[in-house]
Amino acid sequence: xxxxxxxxxxxxxxxxxxxxxxxxxxxxxxxxxxxxxxxxxxxxxxxxxxxxxxxxxxxxxxxxxxxxxxxxxxxxxxxxxxxxxxxxxxxxxxxxxxxxxxxxxxxxxxxxxxxxxxxxxxxxxxxxxxxxxxxxxxxxxxxxxxxxxxxxxxxxxxxxxxxxxxxxxxxxxxxxxxxxxxxxxxxxxxxxxxxxxxxxxxxxxxxxx
Numbered sequence: 001x002x003x004x005x006x007x008x009x010x011x012x013x014x015x016x017x018x019x020x021x022x023x024x025x026x027x028x029x030x031x032x033x034x035x036x037x038x039x040x041x042x043x044x045x046x047x048x049x050x051x052x053x054x055x056x057x058x059x060x061x062x063x064x065x066x067x068x069x070x071x072x073x074x075x076x077x078x079x080x081x082x083x084x085x086x087x088x089x090x091x092x093x094x095x096x097x098x099x100x101x102x103x104x105x106x107x108x109x110x111x112x113x114x115x116x117x118x119x120x121x122x123x124x125x126x127x128x129x130x131x132x133x134x135x136x137x138x139x140x141x142x143x144x145x146x147x148x149x150x151x152x153x154x155x156x157x158x159x160x161x162x163x164x165x166x167x168x169x170x171x172x173x174x175x176x177x178x179x180x181x182x183x184x185x186x187x188x189x190x191x192x193x194x195x196x197x198x199x200x201x202x203x204x205x206x207x208x209x
Contacts, residue, residue, distance in 0.1 A: 040066075040205050043103045043164060043186055052161045052194070056100055056202050058154045062182060063105040065154075067162060068202045070098050100205050103162055106187040110141075113149035113193040145192055157197025163190040 053069035078091045116137070119127045129137070139148035154160075167187040 041099050041101045042184075043101055043188075044184055046101070046164060046186065048165050048186060050161055050163050051101070052159065053101070054202060055154060055156055055158045055160050056204050057156060059105045059151060063107070063187075064102060065105065066100050066102050066204050067160060068098055068100050070096055072096050098202075100202065103164065103188045104167075104184040105191065106165075106168060106189045108168070109188055110144060110190040111149045111151060111153070111193075112144055112146040112190065113153060114146040115193060115196065116147065144190075149193060153193065154191075155197055157199070157201040158193055159195040159198075161192040161194055162188045165189045 051067065051069055053067040056066040056068050059065040072094050074092050075095045076090050076092050079088050080086075080091055081088045116129065119129070121127050134147075135142070137147040138144070164186050165188075167183055167185055168189075
């Protein structure tokens with residue numbers, strides 16, 4: 001019985017220490033990082049992988065933009081059982097939380113969209129694309145998801161998928177107007193529009209230093 005209780009306590013400790021899915025762990029704050037005090041996370045603290053969320057702000061001249069990502073944690077709510085015939089078990093539940101993450105778009109990032117632009121005939125009826133037209137819209141790399149898109153198609157409130165990867169190498173002399181390096185070590189090499197804006201658009205929480 002004592003061993004079972006010890007096992008449950010270890011299980012509880014393991015759940016408490018489990019980080020949120022999507023690797024949304026906040027690291028030590030560095031100069032130029034996203035302001036975590038207001039709920040923001042810098043993408044430098046994330047793992048290189050795909051992230052899906054709602055676009056809060058579009059890339060500016062510094063190519064920085066914010067995406068609100070929902071993550072889930074497993075939380076221990078108590079212990080059940082513990083009798084002679086029933087071993088103790090930890091009760092858990094999944095708790096969702098939203099984090100605003102500041103990303104930086106790579107200079108040569110691919111912008112794609114899963115949404116086809118609508119086209120109409122002379123009578124105003126929706127036209128279907130031919131196979132040749134679809135192939136043209138997919139662009140030079142048909143292996144990429146969706147269709148070719150551009151930065152001016154990005155709007156706050158859209159659901160997007162971003163691919164975070166090590167930033168392409170640049171000259172060490174490349175600096176911004178203030179003489180400080182402004183390039184993140186991890187950058188978004190591909191951004192895919194999954195759906196148009198629905199519901200209210202989240203307001204940005206953090207501010208870039």
